[in-house]
Amino acid sequence: MSKTLYLVRHAHTESHSMAKPDFERELDNQGLQEAEKIGEKLKRLKVNPQVILASPAFRTTKTAKLIANKLDINPAAIIYPEGLYHADPGTYLEYLADLDAENQPPVSVMIVGHNPTVSDAAGMFANREMDMPTGTCIKITFNTDSWAEVKPANATTEWFEQPNKGWLWS
Numbered sequence: 001m002s003k004t005l006y007l008v009r010h011a012h013t014e015s016h017s018m019a020k021p022d023f024e025r026e027l028d029n030q031g032l033q034e035a036e037k038i039g040e041k042l043k044r045l046k047v048n049p050q051v052i053l054a055s056p057a058f059r060t061t062k063t064a065k066l067i068a069n070k071l072d073i074n075p076a077a078i079i080y081p082e083g084l085y086h087a088d089p090g091t092y093l094e095y096l097a098d099l100d101a102e103n104q105p106p107v108s109v110m111i112v113g114h115n116p117t118v119s120d121a122a123g124m125f126a127n128r129e130m131d132m133p134t135g136t137c138i139k140i141t142f143n144t145d146s147w148a149e150v151k152p153a154n155a156t157t158e159w160f161e162q163p164n165k166g167w168l169w170s
Contacts, residue, residue, distance in 0.1 A: 003142040005096070005125075006049055006110040008041075010063040010117040011135040011163075012037040019086060022087065023057045034135030035063045037163035038069025042137060045161070050106035052077055053095055055084040055113050063135075084113055088123040097148040105147060111157040125155040135163040 012031035016022065042085065048071060054064035062080050073127040083091055092111055099105050111118075115132060122138045123130035132138065142150045 001105065001145050003144060003147060004049075004108040005140045005142070005150070006047060006108075007118050007122050007132070007138055007140065008038070008063065008067065008110060008112045008137045009115055009132040009134055010055075010057075010060040010112060011038070011066075013059045013134070026058050027062050031059070031063070031134065032066070033067035034163040036070065038135050038137055038161065039067040040120075041161055041163065042067065043070050043072075045139075047071060047110075047137075049073070049108045049110035050077065051079065051099065051108075052078050052086060052112060053081060054108045054111070055087070056080040056082055057085050057114070058099075060084075060112045060114065067110075067112070079091075084111070087113060087125050089117060089118050092117070092121050093150060096150055099147045109147075120156075122160075125152055126157040127152055127155075130160075133162060137161050 011027050011034035013025045014028045052064050052068060054060045064081040065075060068075060068078055081095060119130050119132040122132055125140045138160045141156050141158055144150060
């Protein structure tokens, strides 16, 4: 059996402002459209993560909820670990490894996060430099039965999808 990971960068946000903390930045109109479009594309691709891990920041929370809605995923499947807000790729690996402790560990997981971490994690698994624009998703499969064993050596990048374009490569 294998594991599947979908890495998603949150959709486009309002500009930085001294009046509002970064954590509270919302999706702007472009971001709302991006999240809807990527959700629709992922539905056509039959994406069905059993668990969604999302940073608790406003913009990632909204992106995760919009995607989950398009994929007909129960909002209860979305988990918001505080550590994903200022995460690095190693933090992603730790959260994934923790999923093995569940009674029935998920086979498919989505992480909705921020740059530079999403791009760094995608690049680590794809073994190439990656730039994940807002609203993009990359699908990575791992030849392992355990989330704790997820690593670049057993990773295969299946596709990289943007909301306003087709597959960038597969």
